[in-house]
Amino acid sequence: xxxxxxxxxxxxxxxxxxxxxxxxxxxxxxxxxxxxxxxxxxxxxxxxxxxxxxxxxxxxxxxxxxxxxxxxxxxxxxxxxxxxxxxxxxxxxxxxxxxxxxxxxxxxxxxxxxxxxxxxxxxxxxxxxxxxxxxxxxxxxxxxxxxxxxxxxxxxxxxxxxxxxxxxxxxxxxxxxxxxxxxxxxxxxxxxxxxxxxxxxxxxxxxxxxxxxxxxxxxxxxxxxxxxxxxxxxxxxxxxxxxxxxxxxxxxxxxxxxxxxxxxxxxxxxxx
Amino acid sequence: xxxxxxxxxxxxxxxxxxxxxxxxxxxxxxxxxxxxxxxxxxxxxxxxxxxxxxxxxxxxxxxxxxxxxxxxxxxxxxxxxxxxxxxxxxxxxxxxxxxxxxxxxxxxxxxxxxxxxxxxxxxxxxxxxxxxxxxxxxxxxxxxxxxxxxxxxxxxxxxxxxxxxxxxxxxxxxxxxxxxxxxxxxxxxxxxxxxxxxxxxxxxxxxxxxxxxxxxxxxxxxxxxxxxxxxxxxxxxxxxxxxxxxxxxxxxxxxxxxxxxxxxxxxxxxxxxxxxxxxxxxxxxxxxx
Numbered sequence: 001x002x003x004x005x006x007x008x009x010x011x012x013x014x015x016x017x018x019x020x021x022x023x024x025x026x027x028x029x030x031x032x033x034x035x036x037x038x039x040x041x042x043x044x045x046x047x048x049x050x051x052x053x054x055x056x057x058x059x060x061x062x063x064x065x066x067x068x069x070x071x072x073x074x075x076x077x078x079x080x081x082x083x084x085x086x087x088x089x090x091x092x093x094x095x096x097x098x099x100x101x102x103x104x105x106x107x108x109x110x111x112x113x114x115x116x117x118x119x120x121x122x123x124x125x126x127x128x129x130x131x132x133x134x135x136x137x138x139x140x141x142x143x144x145x146x147x148x149x150x151x152x153x154x155x156x157x158x159x160x161x162x163x164x165x166x167x168x169x170x171x172x173x174x175x176x177x178x179x180x181x182x183x184x185x186x187x188x189x190x191x192x193x194x195x196x197x198x199x200x201x202x203x204x205x206x207x208x209x210x211x212x213x214x215x216x217x218x219x220x221x222x223x224x225x226x227x228x229x230x231x232x233x234x235x236x237x238x239x240x241x242x243x244x245x246x247x248x249x250x251x252x253x254x255x256x257x258x259x260x261x262x263x264x265x266x267x268x269x270x271x272x
Numbered sequence: 273x274x275x276x277x278x279x280x281x282x283x284x285x286x287x288x289x290x291x292x293x294x295x296x297x298x299x300x301x302x303x304x305x306x307x308x309x310x311x312x313x314x315x316x317x318x319x320x321x322x323x324x325x326x327x328x329x330x331x332x333x334x335x336x337x338x339x340x341x342x343x344x345x346x347x348x349x350x351x352x353x354x355x356x357x358x359x360x361x362x363x364x365x366x367x368x369x370x371x372x373x374x375x376x377x378x379x380x381x382x383x384x385x386x387x388x389x390x391x392x393x394x395x396x397x398x399x400x401x402x403x404x405x406x407x408x409x410x411x412x413x414x415x416x417x418x419x420x421x422x423x424x425x426x427x428x429x430x431x432x433x434x435x436x437x438x439x440x441x442x443x444x445x446x447x448x449x450x451x452x453x454x455x456x457x458x459x460x461x462x463x464x465x466x467x468x469x470x471x472x473x474x475x476x477x478x479x480x481x482x483x484x485x486x487x488x489x490x491x492x493x494x495x496x497x498x499x500x501x502x503x504x505x506x507x508x509x510x511x512x513x514x515x516x517x518x519x520x521x522x523x524x525x526x527x528x529x530x531x532x533x534x535x536x537x538x539x540x541x542x543x544x545x546x547x548x549x550x551x552x553x554x555x556x557x558x559x560x561x
Contacts, residue, residue: 009283016300016306019300020282020299020428021282023300197414198416201404202402209402251490253498256486262479
């Protein structure tokens with residue numbers, strides 16, 4: 001990657017700064033990010049609607065029905081998020097260094113990474129989700145695995161002594177700052193919960209205003225809950241991408257490499 | 273690609289009419305949230321304590337109705353004027369903002385006046401929309417209007433900020449980085465053998481300082497990759513043998529630039545940090561020239 005041409009200023013940031021920077025990034029690419037997110041999220045939304053349909057049979061769901069619906073919605077979202085946000089991650093990766101990210105290139109890269117994505121983020125994550133105490137592992141142990149798979153494209157199996165395979169690369173990336181990664185995950189959960197509650201509540205209030213205070217009924221869950229959840233996941237995916245960049249800056253000295261490249265170019269110009 | 277477009281950052285540069293540029297780090301909604309919550313908790317605690325005091329003071333005299341009326345008036349005033357009064361009196365800060373080192377400034381980077389402080393806080397009621405009434409007395413605001421306005425504004429200004437012409441910044445005391453002590457003998461030796469007439473340019477000096485400050489936190493293999501960019505052209509320019517450690521060369525140049533060529537570093541200098549004493553040099557497997 002050419003750090004000296006990054007769209008975002010490369011420097012170490014606190015988590016609050018990253019959360020705010022994500023808003024600037026969304027502001028700069030609103031429609032592209034919406035399209036990339038929707039392309040991944042819409043199939044998941046439709047699949048979930050089909051899978052969860054039997055849980056909400058009444059027009060006005062009971063408390064118990066609602067609790068089970070919410071539980072299964074969150075569980076499915078945990079499993080689907082890496083796939084649902086893969087295009088968004090690829091778009092962000094290209095938007096960092098290119099003026100016009102290319103859709104064919106994104107699709108090619110997605111196809112190339114799909115094997116590892118399925119293996120690590122669906123099969124392995126699915127197995128961990130099936131054992132409740134272990135479902136936190138992917139978030140605390142390798143939260144940026146999606147970025148490693150999609151953007152760094154390491155081989156599944158080490159081909160020579162100078163290359164990393166995906167798993168080793170992920171361990172090397174996450175290994176140094178485990179405590180900070182955990183703290184950031186907890187903060188992301190807190191902020192995500194608040195954002196989710198604000199969006200869900202806001203949508204319900206808007207419904208009440210525009211539907212003359214008629215109760216939303218099952219729409220409260222099938223539409224507004226799902227919308228709030230996926231909007232939050234989409235935003236947190238942008239935050240995750242920026243946190244991944246920050247982690248690389250901290251552990252690999254990106255900002256120093258940028259300064260070095262700039263200085264090297266200056267020296268070369270002086271010699272010419 | 274983005275030669276025309278400035279890079280995205282939460283820092284802004286504001287040039288005053290006197291043509292003096294100030295850099296500010298903007299505080300967006302997520303950096304302002306903890307300060308807002310602290311203020312909310314402080315205000316709630318204060319009102320609760322006052323309510324208890326009012327009940328104790330007026331209950332015995334049979335004037336509890338009057339006491340509670342006064343308390344409700346105080347609640348109303350604090351709800352609307354807490355932020356405005358504090359920001360007007362404390363130069364753009366509330367207790368929460370002071371705790372998290374935030375400050376409200378005018379959009380031109382100047383201190384705000386009382387009118388701006390009150391206006392931006394009164395308009396918080398608009399930014400808090402949509403509001404869901406929970407009962408006849410209580411309602412909760414979801415602050416979506418404020419969040420969307422802040423996200424749409426390049427300077428994270430909610431509607432209250434836009435109306436009052438204000439912005440919120442993070443106060444960061446800037447301090448020059450300490451010099452890093454270089455007591456590795458290989459560095460000292462190489463520094464003393466570098467050409468006496470070699471003087472690092474200002475930009476190279478800055479780059480060397482940034483490199484040496486950060487090199488301890490970077491793995492050796494990665495450090496070697498980073499040092500290569502400037503280390504190799506400098507090695508060629510200085511006529512040093514092929515294969516020498518670029519990290520060693522950059523450290524020696526740093527030493528020569530900041531400490532001269534004295535064999536003893538300026539350890540008595542108050543600016544010298546001890547952070548790197550006893551360090552090992554990445555890639556030092558070869559003998560320095």
